[in-house]
Amino acid sequence: MLIISDSPIYLLSSIGKKNGFDFNSFLDFPLSNEDALSVNNSDILLLISEYFYKNIANKNHNLSNKNQEIQFLFNQMETIIKDAEKKGNRVFFPLVPTHYLYVGKNFKNYSYSKSSEFDIYKINSELIHKFQNFNNVIVLQGLKHIDESISKEYFRFSSIYNKSNSEIIINQLKLFFYQEKHKNKKLIILDLDNTLWKGIVGEDSLSGIRMDQSDHIGAVYYQVQR
Numbered sequence: 627m628l629i630i631s632d633s634p635i636y637l638l639s640s641i642g643k644k645n646g647f648d649f650n651s652f653l654d655f656p657l658s659n660e661d662a663l664s665v666n667n668s669d670i671l672l673l674i675s676e677y678f679y680k681n682i683a684n685k686n687h688n689l690s691n692k693n694q695e696i697q698f699l700f701n702q703m704e705t706i707i708k709d710a711e712k713k714g715n716r717v718f719f720p721l722v723p724t725h726y727l728y729v730g731k732n733f734k735n736y737s738y739s740k741s742s743e744f745d746i747y748k749i750n751s752e753l754i755h756k757f758q759n760f761n762n763v764i765v766l767q768g769l770k771h772i773d774e775s776i777s778k779e780y781f782r783f784s785s786i787y788n789k790s791n792s793e794i795i796i797n798q799l800k801l802f803f804y805q806e807k808h809k810n811k812k813l814i815i816l817d818l819d820n821t822l823w824k825g826i827v828g829e830d831s832l833s834g835i836r837m838d839q840s841d842h843i844g845a846v847y848y849q850v851q852r
Contacts (some may be wrong), residue, residue, distance in 0.1 A: 628666045630706060631673040636785035638673075639794040644738075645796050656702045663709045667688070670710055671799070672703065672719040675786060678749055682742050696749070700756060718802075720768025721750045721797060766798045775843050803842050807827045823847045 824836035
């Protein structure tokens with residue numbers, strides 16, 4: 627698997643290899659030369675976060691509207707994804723986590739829509755919207771949030787991929803490949819009366835069955851059926 631990252635991967639590679647992942651090559655993001663992709667013929671783990679953080683840190687940028695740098699990053703990702711698609715390879719990318727360093731000063735006094743946290747959610751939403759129609763894209767949940775506990779390693783190695791965070795990413799990859807290899811169950815056999823609906827059809831008749839979402843009891847069964 628090829629790793630393309632906009633920050634040092636630190637412990638991710640070694641922890642991945644301990645779990646059976648062969649990270650055979652690495653490229654920096656953004657790509658300095660698209661020709662670098664030509665030699666790759668494997669799945670890709672695409673790790674992007676620092677470039678988004680830098681845009682958030684720049685107060686001159688309004689992430690409510692796409693700026694040129696954000697658009698450039700999206701275009702670079704699309705280039706990587708399309709190249710992999712042509713070769714029959716997949717691209718895994720974790721969503722961008724919120725980060726303790728990139729919450730605005732006095733952020734607790736801001737409305738949510740003006741917070742850096744909202745900017746991250748907006749970026750992730752746009753990433754999913756832009757790339758969800760590519761069959762070779764697998765979006766990982768990722769790290770969710772980078773908290774202060776990583777401070778010492780983060781400033782020393784300029785990377786969010788310490789031991790615990792690397793294990794989170796690797797475990798998500800492991801789960802995907804495990805589920806891919808094991809067949810899903812295609813049939814669920816269960817009771818009907820008082821299981822899929824409240825009541826007994828043979829005794830209460832159809833009108834006595836409770837399974838409507840407008841009924842506080844029936845709503846439970848309605849959700850079970852969904």
